[in-house]
Amino acid sequence: MKVRAKKHLGQHFLRDQAIAQRIVQSMSLHQQYTKVLEIGPGMGVLTQYLLPNPSFETYVIEIDRESVVYLKEHFPELTPRIVEGDFLNWKLSELTTEPVGIIGNFPYNISSQIFFSVLKQRNQVPEVVCMLQKEVARRIASPPGNKEYGILSVLLQAFYDIDYLFSVPPGAFDPPPKVQSGIIRLRRNTTEELACDEALFFRVVKTGFNQRRKTLRNALKPLGVTFESEYLDKRAEQLSVSDFVTLTQSIEAASADLS
Template sequence: MEKVKPKKHLGQHFLTDLSIAERIAQAVKGHDGVNKVLEIGPGMGVLTDFLLKNPQELYLIEIDRESIAYLHKKYPQLGERIIEGDYLKYDASRILPEKYSIAGNFPYNISSQIFFRVLEEKDRVTEVVCMLQKEVAMRIASPKGNKDYGILSVLLQAWYDIEYLFTVPPTVFNPPPKVNSGVIRLTRNSVQKLDCDEKLFFKVVKGGFSTRRKTLRNALKSFELSEDFRSNPILDKRAEQLGVEEFVFLTQQIEKGRGSN
């Protein structure tokens, strides 16, 4: 079969190292007894070959029509489990109505958007094993107090346990990216619902990090803080110093402030 040419506008960098593909596939554990895996952006199936060796049932979603045609020829046994579509817009419940895992070599330019989509699907996505730009991978896995810690760190860590697995050099891709890649695993934790308004929680986290160098007292000026709470020492901190539980507490106090006005 004629190989697929990587397309710059789709952010495609095809992995060429089989040992790395195997390590990524082996990191998919099927958390919580889940037996279905969705691979995002399989390209020419380098990772797919190894995911097919896992016990879970594999589904593929790919936006590139040339890759779709290639995948149908390479994996005729997958049939309708090869989906032409964009994970960011596709209703995965049409093919995966129950819980599922995600695997993939995420395009650098949309990796953050994929994770926000995962958050929307958090009640069904039990595990994510993926490769993405190392800087973003480090940020997601970063603990509070670290300079890499940010919005995605807090939001994802609220519902997932996150492990940074290993670093991948640019030389094992075609074409080689200009930066290192990192492989991480997200495993759904036991939190079903945060002890606060979750939509407000998202807004508070984003607001806190909107001006990283400012204290939360200044960064959250647009939010309604009760008179009693305005002197709380937590507001003297910066967003990067707060963990998930502290952001939940902060959200609760803003809820109270809104209720008292």
């Protein structure tokens, strides 16, 4: 039995075993978690290398019923640890209150949404190793001052140290995607919470990048920014995470003065 790749689920099954092993071996913080969750295991190309690892217990979450049947048939020992559902509508707390490492070949059409879900649960996720569209992977790992640097770069780098590990060609998949793929690793940093209003920080970052060619003085007009700051004459891509935190603090202070 072979699982049919479904376009609406963004399925492209990795078939290169050496790359699959390399992805699994990229998980490095085993001492920080005893459970690993694989998102979208498909036919288990990563799962087969996760299961023998004595450092952690492997769980998977899969939305595709056909894949679930395949996994139960080929990995019967995994059956009690298969969550049939959508990661975007599910919480890690339904599985455990302990830290969980996350791994997966993320469906490219929902990878950003997966990361926003991880951000909400970041204190339970010490490490993420995943495959994404190369362009998105590069963007997430990109430093400030780079045209690839964007919303996800800032929001994820606020709480994770991120490494771009390696690229994967389309021929490693069945069916081959039309884009290149990349593997990145996120490791939780020491920032427990930001030194500013987090919801406002997210708004400032998103609003700043929505018109990324404009200076922040113009891009942030929807937020009613009227004070002076050295950052307002720069574009969003030029600001580091700490710069965005400082700018958010200034916006908070200006709002407080007006009230």
